[in-house]
Amino acid sequence: MNIIKKIFKKSRTQEGGIFFDDIQKILGFQPVSLEFYKKAFTHRSSNKQDIFGNPVNYERLEFLGDAMLSSVIAAHLYNEAPNGDEGYLTKMRSKIVSREHLNELGKDLNLVRFVESKVPVQHFGENIHGNIFEALIGAIYLDRGYSFCEKFIHTRVIIPYVDIARLEGKVISYKSLVIEWCQKEKKIFHYDIFEDNGIDGQRLFGVKLSIDDKIVARARATSKKKAEEKASQRAYFAFQEKMAKK
Template sequence: MGFFKNIFSKSRHTPQEGGIFFTEMQNILGFAPLDINHYIKAFTHRSSNKLDDKGFPINYERLEFLGDAMLGSVIAAHLFNEVPTGDEGYLTKMRSKIVSREHLNELGRDLNLIKWVESKVSTQHFGENIHGNLFEALIGAIYLDRGFEGCEQFIKKKVIVPYVDIPKLEGKVISYKSLVIEWCQKEKKTFHFEVYEDNGIEGQKHFGVKLKIDGEIIARARATSKKKAEEKAAQRAFFAFQEKINKK
């Protein structure tokens, strides 16, 4: 318990002291935590270098893994029940749209979870995915604190009810790159993402991408990562070939 008292000493306090962390968790969850320690761990970054009594690291990464599994299970069960005609491929794609990294980051930002991170690193240096990682870790903490039923109720309230609109999701594109590649393969067209560093004048490292289909440059894009640049180029290619791709 010494660790948990220490990390509350400055910006947070123990629930017994009426701390704002406990109150805030209660507001976010919709119920009072039974064991606040699970939630403290869900917001502890590995840079804190904390260890438990057995010498194991204390951070949110294992809870993130658990929360990812719980979220996927609840969403899968919901889709299975709500879309009885959906085959395995359809259900898998729909689940991917709901639990996409982009959507999880949005959920984490909406709850302002980054506010509660215990870290020796400034939150300004965290990548965008920290928001979704914390959301998954929070779900993992709920599972340990309240079991599957409590976890399911939270996911229904925070994810399914406000965001899962099946007709809208059916038309949502989560990866233009996948769509373009699938179309090229179906049409037996060659494709190639030519990636190169493009530092430009901003002083920040960027990557440029040329997407070639059958040897012809169809789209160009640049972004702060190779993945983002490829996705952006694929999106531009998608709109260039939209009518043909939609007929696939």
């Protein structure tokens, strides 16, 4: 039995076979050190610390995974879109690594089931799915290196989800489109935001989007950003033909 197999056996025996098996199925290869992956699913509410008093949670791994993901996607786009300039490549990468898309990837793998937290799952924000997906990528990089990290991203992100032709038509921010159009057409726009508790007492935010002093769209959502985006989307579809000519 070689050294690597001994490490795998030790890791699986000492650190829990079920977690090892589940992670291996997601990764598509055997992890060497489960500690990186356990850290990738540790929420800050757990209040864990290492022997030096440093916090132990997924946030630093999330930062690292974000960089790794961006690097691999950038290299893929550079090779697959030889005619794309810097602006095009940047926009395409933003569509692939958007928070919405990362949340979908985390949900598809059901990563939230591994999270160790003192906060009930139902209280997690939507972005927890994308955050731990990035943390998982960071854990892979520390555990097995760049080549395994790249292979995982190709298998779990690029092959099933990255279709350049489809992504070219994908809108990642209706608000940006509305603002860009208004600025080009010299139109005055304004987002009027107010709190709207709704009939069930849930805290919501209402938005009225005005263009040239005329209200063109209204929306409500659980955050100001979401309400603005929803109102912008409605305005976009109302003015779609005009905006398409920009």
